[in-house]
Amino acid sequence: MTKMKMQTPSLCSGEGSIRRFYAPYDAIRLPTVARAEGVYMWDTAGRRYIDASSGPVVSNIGHGNRRVIEAMYEQAKKVTYAHRTVFENEPNILLGDLVTRLAGPGLERAYFVSGGSEATETAIKLARQYAVVRGDAARWKVISLDPGYHGATLGAFAISGDPQTQTVFGALARAMPKAPAPFRYRLPPNHDSDSYARYCAAALEELIVREGPQTVLAFMMEPVGGLATGALVAHDEYYRTVREICSRHGVLLIYDEVMSGAGRTGAFLAAHHWPNARPDLVTLAKGIGAGYTPLGVVLAPSAMVDTVVGAGGFLHSYTYAANPLSCAIGLAVVSELIDQNLMANAGAMGSRMRQRLEELQATSGIIGDIRGNGLLMAIEIVANKETKEMLPAERQAVYRIVELGIERGLLLYSRRTANGKFGEWLMISPPLTVTDEEVDEIARLIGETLAAYEKELAS
Numbered sequence: 001m002t003k004m005k006m007q008t009p010s011l012c013s014g015e016g017s018i019r020r021f022y023a024p025y026d027a028i029r030l031p032t033v034a035r036a037e038g039v040y041m042w043d044t045a046g047r048r049y050i051d052a053s054s055g056p057v058v059s060n061i062g063h064g065n066r067r068v069i070e071a072m073y074e075q076a077k078k079v080t081y082a083h084r085t086v087f088e089n090e091p092n093i094l095l096g097d098l099v100t101r102l103a104g105p106g107l108e109r110a111y112f113v114s115g116g117s118e119a120t121e122t123a124i125k126l127a128r129q130y131a132v133v134r135g136d137a138a139r140w141k142v143i144s145l146d147p148g149y150h151g152a153t154l155g156a157f158a159i160s161g162d163p164q165t166q167t168v169f170g171a172l173a174r175a176m177p178k179a180p181a182p183f184r185y186r187l188p189p190n191h192d193s194d195s196y197a198r199y200c201a202a203a204l205e206e207l208i209v210r211e212g213p214q215t216v217l218a219f220m221m222e223p224v225g226g227l228a229t230g231a232l233v234a235h236d237e238y239y240r241t242v243r244e245i246c247s248r249h250g251v252l253l254i255y256d257e258v259m260s261g262a263g264r265t266g267a268f269l270a271a272h273h274w275p276n277a278r279p280d281l282v283t284l285a286k287g288i289g290a291g292y293t294p295l296g297v298v299l300a301p302s303a304m305v306d307t308v309v310g311a312g313g314f315l316h317s318y319t320y321a322a323n324p325l326s327c328a329i330g331l332a333v334v335s336e337l338i339d340q341n342l343m344a345n346a347g348a349m350g351s352r353m354r355q356r357l358e359e360l361q362a363t364s365g366i367i368g369d370i371r372g373n374g375l376l377m378a379i380e381i382v383a384n385k386e387t388k389e390m391l392p393a394e395r396q397a398v399y400r401i402v403e404l405g406i407e408r409g410l411l412l413y414s415r416r417t418a419n420g421k422f423g424e425w426l427m428i429s430p431p432l433t434v435t436d437e438e439v440d441e442i443a444r445l446i447g448e449t450l451a452a453y454e455k456e457l458a459s
Helices: 066-078 090-103 116-132 154-158 163-171 193-211 234-249 302-311 325-337 340-363 397-407 436-458
Strands: 033-037 040-043 048-053 109-113 141-146 178-180 216-221 251-255 281-284 298-299 366-371 376-381 425-428
Touching: 040 066, 066 325, 090 141, 090 325, 109 325, 116 154, 116 298, 141 193, 141 366, 154 163, 154 366, 178 193, 178 298, 193 216, 193 234, 193 298, 298 302, 298 340, 298 436, 302 376, 302 397, 325 340, 325 425, 340 376, 340 397, 340 436, 376 397, 376 436, 397 436, 425 436
Parallel strands: 141 178, 141 216, 216 251, 251 281
Antiparallel strands: 033 040, 040 048, 109 298, 281 298, 366 376, 376 425
């Protein structure tokens, strides 16, 4: 009987590439990454790019960090996997103690998972089980903002506000109630940012009352917006008022800090910028593993966790929860944040970046707004700065700008939330290791890229 030989696919065929899920065959091929160091990445042709968005706001401490690579190797030599039901592991213990100390009072427990979507699911389930254990089983609704994004799993999707994805996947999940996002750039008639913040907070309370406070479990929001709102920072009054509303109605306040946490805004948690609006639960991911490993965490109060444990334990787990290899990597990442004073650098370089972007805005015809906190920033692209008119949706403006940036050695991140219904923006969020010179280089390349796009518009 003749044996069949397996055909080895060509290395360059790309047939098994993830790209095949997103782009047609005739789409322009992206460069293939070869190596990365600090804020720079190189493709296989030897061309260098500067990572102005930390990928999708992930690479908080830059690429090729020696401390993290050594921690990977040392832990891999010892043990890469041990399940929580048979062993504790030292990296989990050390990392849990470190992040809860940095998070501060009221967030004494840490549950480590593999990313932001898992962290969202974990936080929701912990909140729900806590309510049931306390005799509040009628509470199950999780309110969030429109627009908003909290992950790709179905539970996380149900509390994300994006009408485009709702059209496709809505039948698979029970959509949760949405409150308006407190934008500060595009405002309804007869509103300024102060009055609109008050309006949005009042709309949240009205929604809780309309749904029935006894049925509302939690309100989840990003304290500094990610891609869904383009680094939105609400008016200070909004955070305080939301905290008061949630407390008044017995609703848990959950901060999604998947993008804004781990030092990116100049503090370990963005929540630390509003001490009078402390959340009940916090989710972190992206920067906590900094791209070196899939890692997320839910930070919770000891009283909540102890109540759940007293009733038999948390009815939730993942295969890779508290994985020793990932926790060892996370420990090295967070230790590097502290030892290299990167949170302070995020604040200082964020100020420099804002200044450079404002200089560009003064001469650019399409930078409508600059917003954010620390090194979590965005620039909103418009057709007309005076009227804030958006560019036509069919132009897919930010995606074309990303392409033009790649041609110039600039890597940017963007997505047109709800097909551009609320505007379109580019995330400006380089690694927290970025220097003065690198900030200036990023700003120069952004200027050149936007000028090239304006030239295309004119022609």
